[in-house]
Amino acid sequence: MKWLKGIVLLLIANVLIFVTLSITFHVLVNYVLPAFGMDVRGVVNQEDLVWALVIGFGGAFISLAMSKQMARAMLDCYQITKPQNHAEQVIYQTVQETAQRLRISMPEVWVYESPDPNAFATGPTKNNSMVAVSTGLLANLNEQEVRAVLAHEMGHVYNGDMFTTTVLAGLMNTFVYFISRWVYRNLAERNEALAFGVYIGLQVLLSFLAMIPITWFSRRREYGADAFSAKVYGRDAMISALQAIDRWVKRAEIRYTTQDPLATMKISGKSSGVLRLFATHPTIEERVAALQRFA
Numbered sequence: 322m323k324w325l326k327g328i329v330l331l332l333i334a335n336v337l338i339f340v341t342l343s344i345t346f347h348v349l350v351n352y353v354l355p356a357f358g359m360d361v362r363g364v365v366n367q368e369d370l371v372w373a374l375v376i377g378f379g380g381a382f383i384s385l386a387m388s389k390q391m392a393r394a395m396l397d398c399y400q401i402t403k404p405q406n407h408a409e410q411v412i413y414q415t416v417q418e419t420a421q422r423l424r425i426s427m428p429e430v431w432v433y434e435s436p437d438p439n440a441f442a443t444g445p446t447k448n449n450s451m452v453a454v455s456t457g458l459l460a461n462l463n464e465q466e467v468r469a470v471l472a473h474e475m476g477h478v479y480n481g482d483m484f485t486t487t488v489l490a491g492l493m494n495t496f497v498y499f500i501s502r503w504v505y506r507n508l509a510e511r512n513e514a515l516a517f518g519v520y521i522g523l524q525v526l527l528s529f530l531a532m533i534p535i536t537w538f539s540r541r542r543e544y545g546a547d548a549f550s551a552k553v554y555g556r557d558a559m560i561s562a563l564q565a566i567d568r569w570v571k572r573a574e575i576r577y578t579t580q581d582p583l584a585t586m587k588i589s590g591k592s593s594g595v596l597r598l599f600a601t602h603p604t605i606e607e608r609v610a611a612l613q614r615f616a
Contacts, residue, residue: 369502377495385487388443389429389451398433398453408459415468416452419475419553428452428478437573438462438566442474443483450478461569466562469554476549482542489538493531500527532599539601544611556612563612567605 384391404410413430420427428444429451438458444450452474458467477483501523508516550559603611 369499369506373495373499373502376498377493378491381487381491381494385445385483388445388483389449392441392443392451392453393431396431396433396435396453398431401430401432411464411467412454412459412471415471416475419472422553423447423475423479425479426450428475432456432459436460438569440470440474442477444478446484447478447481450483452478457569462562462565465554465558466565469550469558469562472550472553473546473559476546477542479549480542480545482546486535486538486542490535493535494528497524497527497531536599536601540603543602543608547608547612548615551612551615556615560609560612563605563609570605 401409401413404413409432412432416430417427426448428442431451431453433453433455435455436457438455438461440452440454440458442450442452452471454467454471458470462470501520504523505516505520508519547559602608
């Protein structure tokens with residue numbers, strides 16, 4: 322029944338967000354803006370807001386609800402239910418002990434084939450989640466470092482980072498669709514073809530810009546998960562794990578003479594210039610510095 326409870330909570334959150342934004346929209350358009358001499362009651366359509374909310378949050382929450390299934394479908398992976406060797410025992414036992422300590426349901430534990438040292442957690446709720454580690458993580462980190470990374474991922478699970486990220490993504494999607502639709506509606510009366518072209522262009526541009534606050538939040542939550550790992554196994558273990566990952570990344574860059582195009586989405590957080598705005602992880606150096614300040 323826990324999965325049903327998770328779905329109900331998602332629906333309640335969706336409804337509450339919808340009601341809050343609808344009331345805010347009504348008050349803003351009908352009372353606040355007219356008080357300042359800005360009457361947009363004939364220009365802004367509340368029907369567009371409704372559809373924007375449905376599409377924006379609907380898509381985000383459907384993705385969250387199916388996140389475990391999608392992750393498994395995209396990876397060459399296997400689930401650990403009964404550990405068969407020492408490495409599997411370390412992974413399973415660490416997740417199990419941390420879940421018991423946090424008083425949450427045991428997440429599914431998976432290992433996936435990938436040479437780069439990486440790990441992730443996903444799932445709609447903290448009681449319906451999965452934690453996965455790469456074979457590269459097991460090959461390049463020692464036992465204590467692996468435990469620290471797993472504690473980091475369990476920090477994401479316990480803090481509900483997947484859910485809050487989904488809410489933020491839904492909100493950003495809503496604004497993208499609403500603004501694009503509003504521009505389209507105002508241009509369509511004069512030139513339907515132009516309006517449609519602008520609508521598609523705005524969708525792409527605004528979706529791209531919407532990633533900036535989403536990835537900013539993602540970087541913030543990484544520090545929180547690092548702090549949780551430091552509380553469980555000590556900051557030195559997490560620092561050592563990050564440094565081991567950094568050494569692998571530097572070796573890989575030399576070997577392939579190029580940077581991984583997906584590096585901004587991984588633990589390494591390697592990025593520079595404008596790309597840093599779209600990195601889901603802070604750099605290793607920034608995370609190590611934060612852990613060194615951690616008491």
